[in-house]
Amino acid sequence: MTYEVEINGRTRRVDIERSAGGLIVVVDGQRHAADVTPVNGAFSLILDHKSYDIAVHEDPPASGNLSVHVNGRVVGAAVGMSRGAWARRGHDGAAAGHGPHTVTAPMPGKIVKVLVARGDAVAARQGVVVVEAMKMENELRSPRAGTVADVRTSEGASVEAGAVLVVIE
Amino acid sequence: MPARYTTVLHKILIANRGEIAVRIIRACRDLGLASVAVYSECDRTARHVRMADEAYPIGPNPPTDSYLRIDKILDAARRSGADAVHPGYGFLAENEAFAAACTDAGLTFIGPTAEAMRRMGSKTAARQAASQAGVAVVPGTEEPLAEDVSEDKIAELAGDIGYPIMVKAVAGGGGKGMRVVWSRAELSSAVRAARSEAGASFGDTALYIERRLTRPRHIEVQLLGDTHGTVLPFVERECSIQRRHQKVIEETPSVALSPEQRQRITAAAAKVAASVGYTNAGTIEFLLDEDGGFYFLEMNTRLQVEHPITELVTGVDLVQWQIRIAQGEKLTLDPQTLITPRGHAIECRIYAEDPDSGFMPSPGRITRLRLPDGPGIRHDSGAEAGSDVPIFYDPLISKLVAWGENRAQAIARMRRALFEYDVVGIRTSVPFFRWMLAQPDFENGHFDTTSLDRLLKSRQGEPFMPPGDADEEVATIAAALYAGIRDPRSGIREEPTPSPRPGHDSGPPSPEPGSRWKTRARIEGLRT
Numbered sequence: 001m002t003y004e005v006e007i008n009g010r011t012r013r014v015d016i017e018r019s020a021g022g023l024i025v026v027v028d029g030q031r032h033a034a035d036v037t038p039v040n041g042a043f044s045l046i047l048d049h050k051s052y053d054i055a056v057h058e059d060p061p062a063s064g065n066l067s068v069h070v071n072g073r074v075v076g077a078a079v080g081m082s083r084g085a086w087a088r089r090g091h092d093g094a095a096a097g098h099g100p101h102t103v104t105a106p107m108p109g110k111i112v113k114v115l116v117a118r119g120d121a122v123a124a125r126q127g128v129v130v131v132e133a134m135k136m137e138n139e140l141r142s143p144r145a146g147t148v149a150d151v152r153t154s155e156g157a158s159v160e161a162g163a164v165l166v167v168i169e
Numbered sequence: 170m171p172a173r174y175t176t177v178l179h180k181i182l183i184a185n186r187g188e189i190a191v192r193i194i195r196a197c198r199d200l201g202l203a204s205v206a207v208y209s210e211c212d213r214t215a216r217h218v219r220m221a222d223e224a225y226p227i228g229p230n231p232p233t234d235s236y237l238r239i240d241k242i243l244d245a246a247r248r249s250g251a252d253a254v255h256p257g258y259g260f261l262a263e264n265e266a267f268a269a270a271c272t273d274a275g276l277t278f279i280g281p282t283a284e285a286m287r288r289m290g291s292k293t294a295a296r297q298a299a300s301q302a303g304v305a306v307v308p309g310t311e312e313p314l315a316e317d318v319s320e321d322k323i324a325e326l327a328g329d330i331g332y333p334i335m336v337k338a339v340a341g342g343g344g345k346g347m348r349v350v351w352s353r354a355e356l357s358s359a360v361r362a363a364r365s366e367a368g369a370s371f372g373d374t375a376l377y378i379e380r381r382l383t384r385p386r387h388i389e390v391q392l393l394g395d396t397h398g399t400v401l402p403f404v405e406r407e408c409s410i411q412r413r414h415q416k417v418i419e420e421t422p423s424v425a426l427s428p429e430q431r432q433r434i435t436a437a438a439a440k441v442a443a444s445v446g447y448t449n450a451g452t453i454e455f456l457l458d459e460d461g462g463f464y465f466l467e468m469n470t471r472l473q474v475e476h477p478i479t480e481l482v483t484g485v486d487l488v489q490w491q492i493r494i495a496q497g498e499k500l501t502l503d504p505q506t507l508i509t510p511r512g513h514a515i516e517c518r519i520y521a522e523d524p525d526s527g528f529m530p531s532p533g534r535i536t537r538l539r540l541p542d543g544p545g546i547r548h549d550s551g552a553e554a555g556s557d558v559p560i561f562y563d564p565l566i567s568k569l570v571a572w573g574e575n576r577a578q579a580i581a582r583m584r585r586a587l588f589e590y591d592v593v594g595i596r597t598s599v600p601f602f603r604w605m606l607a608q609p610d611f612e613n614g615h616f617d618t619t620s621l622d623r624l625l626k627s628r629q630g631e632p633f634m635p636p637g638d639a640d641e642e643v644a645t646i647a648a649a650l651y652a653g654i655r656d657p658r659s660g661i662r663e664e665p666t667p668s669p670r671p672g673h674d675s676g677p678p679s680p681e682p683g684s685r686w687k688t689r690a691r692i693e694g695l696r697t
Binding site for chain 1: 589593600641652659
């Protein structure tokens with residue numbers, strides 16, 4: 001099985017194979033022996049005999065948009081099946097990691113400023129909307145580099161938690 | 170000989186939530202007392218509610234409808250038959266009307282008298298009390314500025330004090346209603362802004378002016394006073410690591426004080442508190458100037474957030490003593506040991522905030538929690554895996570405290586604990602602390618109350634502790650494995666179950682990730 005993983009703007013193919021001794025993971029031509037065992041809602045990963053405590057938070061669910069905790073350090077990642085694998089299964093959409101990303105309101109609040117317009121190019125972590133909540137003004141940032149596909153709010157609007165404000169492609 | 174009490178308490182209502190409610194419930198249990206929790210709607214399943222012996226709902230989520238409702242809290246106290254109320258910190262802890270209402274209802278208020286709270290809660294009255302006790306105050310106005318005082322008069326007072334000055338709310342706290350003024354030109358607008366902020370935050374527009382020390386350190390002295398006239402000071406805490414006037418890291422003892430200065434500052438604090446007949450726990454805050462002089466800043470008439478570091482270096486349980494003092498018990502602690510720290514302690518305030526997005530609050534559900542533990546670590550928390558951090562309250566989720574034989578060991582243990590600490594589901598300030606504890610200026614003790622804000626400004630939002638290449642490599646593989654595990658068609662979990670092993674041990678089990686996945690995954694579930 002082959003997956004594509006994007007971290008920090010770089011997309012890599014990861015092949016996972018089963019072997020007699022466990023799993024073999026191939027990244028960039030490098031083979032790694034992997035033992036992955038679930039524990040307490042997370043998993044223990046032993047990779048070439050190095051031990052990692054891994055927890056994954058997927059938000060929104062089934063989006064492929066992940067926070068991967070590696071020994072307590074958080075790495076943002078997007079994962080999807082490789083296009084080849086999807087095509088073989090008869091899917092025609094892009095892999096989850098390559099779909100549009102959204103900037104959502106983390107809590108109920110008021111939109112103070114919209115900093116981008118449709119068609120704007122944005123860098124990863126660039127501020128796109130300023131929202132006032134819990135009596136503080138907070139800048140919401142783009143999760144990745146891309147183009148603003150849609151702006152679904154306006155200045156002065158009240159928004160609920162989870163409302164999609166900006167779509168980045 | 171058994172202690173003689175003037176009041177014997179049996180059941181204590183805790184008018185608070187979160188980690189401090191949990192802390193107080195533990196003290197009750199240690200003393201063999203029953204505890205009563207109160208809760209708003211969203212806190213129905215909160216840890217403090219489940220830990221307490223009894224629990225009473227007090228209304229909807231906004232604090233003004235629940236944790237700030239004196240009538241509902243007193244009603245819960247009456248219904249539960251509690252004989253005392255502990256206010257914790259925040260909410261009603263420094264509300265003299267609440268203290269008085271408890272007393273009027275026949276309840277013991279675990280804190281100072283309403284009278285002492287009123288006097289020391291007013292910044293200008295507290296400054297007068299300090300001056301009268303012979304303790305230096307930061308030069309400034311002794312009386313609040315009247316609402317109708319002319320701009321020229323304010324300018325004259327400011328000129329006498331000398332710029333830069335601070336314009337501050339008399340009822341202030343937490344950095345609100347506070348402005349720095351560098352010159353006459355900025356004065357009028359700063360006074361207007363501070364007045365409106367003070368009115369909105371505290372319902373009191375009274376202001377005063379004091380000189381702004383350029384690079385002060387924040388040093389504070391914990392005190393306990395009993396009802397028999399004894400006031401005892403504890404070794405100082407240093408709380409100079411502040412972001413926007415909010416404490417972030419506290420430690421004890423301070424690296425900046427000599428034993429002679431410690432002797433002087435603790436004696437000064439005790440003198441101010443004794444002069445107003447202060448009882449129960451309180452803290453006097455000072456600013457330590459670059460020349461070594463110290464000035465009274467204000468008094469906090471309650472238990473402080475950062476009290477655990479004092480407990481770790483003195484061995485004294487401050488919350489138990491608050492309760493014992495409220496029972497009328499005499500302080501039997503040895504004064505000398507209280508100002509002689511054993512080792513060093515540091516506290517990090519862990520907030521549900523994303524340090525990489527300008528410390529924006531990050532409420533939500535904690536899906537997994539890996540907690541630090543081990544030698545020298547204390548963790549006071551109100552959060553759990555599966556619990557929500559609501560948007561309605563202060564986003565403090567826990568206090569991580571490290572003790573060491575010396576400062577270097579305390580820092581090393583704190584750093585180790587910060588890397589053990591993993592919160593999944595929401596963002597926390599843990600990455601900020603991992604970065605902060607590695608800063609040379611922190612390790613060397615070279616900082617003042619303005620250092621962190623300057624440091625943060627210079628970083629311009631650069632991420633704290635960005636993952637390294639090695640982490641990204643592992644995360645890449647982990648993300649793919651996670652996706653494979655979630656997808657039943659990937660084959661990763663579909664290896665045929667191996668033939669059953671005979672029931673005897675023959676060395677370590679061979680690696681069979683597939684079969685282990687099947688069995689364990691069925692039991693535990695994989696969803697995070």
